[in-house]
Structures are given as structure tokens and as C-alpha cells.
Amino acid sequence: MGSSLFLSRLFELKVKSEFDSDDVIEHVRVLPRRLHMNAATDAILNVTFIRAPSDALLKIDVPLIYIGEDVSPGLRKGSYLNIIKKSVKYLCPADIIPPYIEVDLSELDVGEKMVMGDLKVHPALKLIQSKDEPVVKIMGARVSEQKKAK
Template identity: 45%
Template structure:
């Protein structure tokens, strides 16, 4: 019976992840990121931009990060600045961990307040660099994410059902082993988050990476899909399990 419950829970998790993916992109259209080009770089220039309420950013094709030069695309790379207020508003309106796994429309204008559109498209935030002490955003990295473009994305894992989990109610602890899963696939099929339902787990029950179903075009980038994402352990064994790839 427990095995059937876990199978049913896995089916529900798949449906939840798919709904989150499509709805997240619909919601992201309410946030068209506005950017302007920047010609100069350097710490002093970046500091001046931040004082003016802007965040330095870079936008490029993700395959520029490939070790093999033959796989890199040199075009459509931009040095930009974006409005700090807008980025803060987006972070406040979306679940923060999903910001770097959610696609957004972007418009590059010729300058601040300009109506001239230099470039537009769909992008994915790749990294947020913050000051270690203050937590303020120092700069952002975006990659182009048009439909059909294959990306590698760390998708955050969100756990639900802890409040009714039988194992936790018996005194167990949910050991959250994997905070995210990395996928490779077309950008339009990458979910903004993976929702893992733990509401039916008893003590010693686990959910494995192989239990998570996503769009068939996505490839899980893990050496061992039999690794658990989470496990309900007795309180005396509440230490985290090591992540082994």
C-alpha cells in the first residue's frame, strides 16, 4: 500500500510541476525586464550605476560557457544595466529560489527613457551576485532563452505536505537532501520549480530523483538518478545524508 501511495504521489508531483512551469511563464509576462546598454565596465562604473539605482548585467548565449570553443556562439552578447526597483519588484512577486529558473521577456532600449527598441527577446536569469555582508545585488547574469534553445538549469525543489506527513507526525524529520535538480533541454519545457509532495511519506520512506517526471525532452544531469531527493528519518538520525553524484 505504501508503494502505491508513493506512486500516486509521484504522479501528482508531475502534474504540479507542469502546472507551475506554464503558469510561471504566463506570470512572468507581467514583468518585462527593461534594460539599457552600457559601454564601459569596471568597478567604479558599476558602483556609479548602483548609486543611480541600476544594476550592471550581462546577457549572452549559455553555450559561451562551453569549454569547446567550436560550440560557442559569439553574437547577441550585451553589457546592460537594469532597474534595481524592477528587479526587486520581481523578486518580491515570485518565489525567490525560482527567479533563476523562470523565463522573462526582456527589452533593450537605446537609453534611459528612450522609446527606441534595440533588441528584445526571452531571457533566463542565470546568476545573482550579491554582496556577502549586505546582501545587496551587485550584478546579474542573463542567458537567451528563446523557444527551442537548449539550456542547463538548476531547478529548485519545493517540498509540500510536511504539515500532514505521517512520518513527521510520528516524530520524524524530513531530510531535504537535494535542494535543486539540474536539467538540460528546450527552455520552454524547463519548469520553474519541482514540487515534491511528501504528504504520504512514513518514517524511512524516500523520494528518488527517478520518481520526478518532467517533459520528455528534458534530461536530468545526474550520474545517479537513484539518489534520494528527500527521506523521512527518525529524530535520532536527523543528520543530512551526503550528496553523491
């Protein structure tokens, strides 16, 4: 979850005249667009940024964080959580980019699902995907657990 939270955060970037110089030419607000990592070691090789001025509208993959699993009626009955989406794409004003969106599972029972239109976000955010696309569903008990119950 760390890299996806990083990709939805704004940063202040200092542009210097030379590598070792203390002379700052410009302060730029940026959003990380892509994180390039070594496949074997997961070491960060490069980060690609885009400028994010206050008046910009940016397409952002906002990560989803699931809460309320411990009190969900469906999960308490032995069902399991089927996470369909880990992030949702929005068109966001640069000043209102959420670092993440909480998905509250505390009211979901067996067979119920949440769709993208159910997510609670700032009204200025425009969903780019279909609002009827599922995000998460509480599925019936696992087959192995059903056999144990018999």
C-alpha cells in the first residue's frame, strides 16, 4: 500500500541550478506519476513527477483502504471479503486530491457489495469509471469451512 499512497500525495519540489548547488531556481508543486523499481530488490530507481498547479485537473488513481472488517455482519458469519478494486480513478482538482478513500465494511452482510458510486468522496471529484462497477463484495463461506461445519 505504501507506493500507492505515495502516488496520490502532493510534494514541493525544489529545482536547483546545479546538482550540488544550494541555489534554488524554482519551487514546484508536483504529483508522483510513476515509480520505477528494481524488479529483484524493489529498490527505487526513478520517480516521474508531473506539475500540479492549484488550477490543474489531474487524473488520479486514489487507493482504497478497507475498514470495519471486524464488525461486518457478513464477515462475522464466516464469509470472506472479495476485494475487487484496490484503487479508483478520479478527475481531481489539484488542491483536493485525497491520499486515500476509506471503504466502510461495517454494514455489509453476506452477498452484499459496494460499487464505485457508493464511495464517499469530495463533491469536486469526478469518477472516471462507471459508478456501477463493484469495489468489494462479501462472499459466502469458503468451501473448506462449509465441509468442516457439517
